Amino acid sequence: MTMRAVMLAGLATLLVAAAPDVVSAPGRPEAMVKLDEGRKPAAVLAQSLIGSGARVMDVMAGQGYYSELLARWVGPKGKVFAVEPVSYMDDPKTAAAWDALKKRNANVELIVGAPGEAAMPDKLDAAFYHLTYHDLYWQSEKFKYPRTDVDAYNARLFAALKPGGVVIIIDHYGVPGMDSRAQADKTHRIDADVVKADMARAGFRFAGSVPILEMTGDDPTKLVFDPSLRGKTNRFYYRFVKP
Template identity: 45%
Template sequence: MRILKPFLLPLIFAASLPMATVQAAPADVPAAVAAPGRPGEAVALDESRKPVEVLKFLGLEQDDRALDLFTGTAAPFTRVGYYAEIIGRAVGPKGAVVAWEPANLLDDAGKKNFADLIARVPNVHLISSTAADLTLDPASFDFVLMHLVYHDTYWENEEFQFPRMDPHAFLAKIFAATKPGGIVGVVDHVAAPGGDTRAVVRKLHRIDPAVLRADFARAGFKLEAESDLLRNPDDDHSKLSLDPAIRGKTDRFIYRFRKPR
């Protein structure tokens, strides 16, 4: 699948204030979430995922060029482009979303599902590759989202033909593709501290927040803020995040990282 080139966004000039900085407006996430035409299975996830509050906290803005990593094209892991569709609507026609899905997880049904999404929201664009072959133009994204997926950079699975990834090499690509001052938002399932990260991910599909913070710091990102919006003290971190008893109700952390200017 062709890798998209950066979009040329129009320059905005303030004639009467030539030295002023134009402040971008917040993305209209409430309207995006309320938009008619969203699939019912996506709407059903809104209560547990709280996309309006999450994207407000993360700082999504109108006209942003966004990257949605592990966007989702099929069950059992996630719903098709859940956040790609919301972000595409919210950033407006001058913004855009590049949605990446690992090639081994993208089958014909997934392609059809995503074609339907793009028909609804034309400023969303799907790309697919292995993690090793992922190619992104430098400094091309204002906003990057990793929703319930960073732990998968430590996952490998023969059944799903999901090869071992190098989390540090992957984050280096994301750092290079993020604009200076750009945001990377991360939501993930909390794992108890300690233990081998790959073993924990393989068993529970969770990650120790301290491991994630260390990985992002090593890549060069700065942790700007965190939110307890999706925290759940009743989750003891012992169950697989996909277990029906806890799915949609896991203890989840939200981090807003920024690439230094």
């Protein structure tokens, strides 16, 4: 085992010990806590290679499920930049959820805009995509979500990360070989090999997969919002590092 591998293993051990306190500490909305069983956030954070004091970008953050956990994880000396498309903030419930979340977590900054258009913070230690990387291939007039130039976006991401910075991508396994934009539109999934290829082109090094969110019984041809599958999809968890 290399010295780097030993160091990463030691870091993961330390993070495993800290993660349950981050997840179980009081103050999170009940609706978010109910999602923990399927999302396994303690284990996800423990394997993330994200440390205390880190500057983290949470992309397409929804109502802030992971933004809040990451804010607790990195601590008061860290910072979480949550990127949220403009149209999502038109929902009064989402806007109210963010107002409350920012009051609970002073180290969270909300950036409103689609990923390809929003300002990207610099000197990042990490970027986090929880079931949202496929959205870089999605576009929708109905939801006012513009087309993203994926390679140009990832080039910006590479420039924004510090050397040694980590990118965490968790997403739904899609159909291998299927066109990424068609798949994002039809099922909100992505071919996992496309993610690896995208990140390699941008200059990132693959730093391993974590199998904790892989599940049997999923049908990769089905929409992830199908009631029979929602919350039960087979998901990959990939880590990438900027050399």
